[in-house]
Amino acid sequence: MNDALPTPPASAHAATAAMARKPSAARLRKIDMILGSAERHFALLGFEGAPLEQIAQDAGFSRHNLLYYYPSKEALYQAVLASVIDDWLGHMTGLSKDGDPAQQIRQYIREKFEFARTRPYGSQLFTKEMIAGAPFAASAVRERIAPLLAANVAAFAHWAGQGLIAPVNFQHLMFSIWAITQGYVDQQTQFALLQNKAALDAGDFAQAEALLVQMLAATLQIALPD
The missing domain is CATH 1.10.357.10 (Tetracycline Repressor, domain 2)
Known part of the structure; x- marks a missing residue:
């Protein structure tokens, strides 16, 4: 019996390669802007008090665009906290x-x-x-x-x-x-x-x-x- 694993399709290889690539400089700048704004708001207002809309606005994004990078307020807070630590x-x-x-x-x-x-x-x-x-x-x-x-x-x-x-x-x-x-x-x-x-x-x-x-x-x- 041939126990070899099947070869993944080309699309799977492309997806894996894309995930392995480093994020672009533009993407990193956007992330830094979001994290900087979030850090300030969370520091001043706490997790519960800091509104995502204001964090996004001060970073130059819409709430929808912010959630593209961080799917929830908790995910954003944890990212900021990890950066601080x-x-x-x-x-x-x-x-x-x-x-x-x-x-x-x-x-x-x-x-x-x-x-x-x-x-x-x-x-x-x-x-x-x-x-x-x-x-x-x-x-x-x-x-x-x-x-x-x-x-x-x-x-x-x-x-x-x-x-x-x-x-x-x-x-x-x-x-x-x-x-x-x-x-x-x-x-x-x-x-x-x-x-x-x-x-x-x-x-x-x-x-x-x-x-x-x-x-x-x-x-x-x-x-x-x-």
């Missing part, structure tokens, strides 16, 4: 146990503030998602963020074991870093008003970064390089 993790550099603690801590904090400063709507959207109980992001938190957190905590524990830093609860140390860096987005309106400013500027973030580095250096009893 990808970027957040990209700035959450892994700490190497073989590196210098002071330099790595400084770089880690710099990356966290950089994400908060350059992608405020994404940062606010992630906060809203967590406040809502992580209905869409719970699996990503468990499967993607938790392993990286565990690896970073292990790096701190290794440094402590080598006598390079003082032992503290490193998991809560990481939570504190996240809370402070995130706070400069979530509370930036209040922080700006209290300084009689329209908005926080790069200097505010630089000063916050320097202070947080100093605080951690004092807590961990490490000397900072000049």
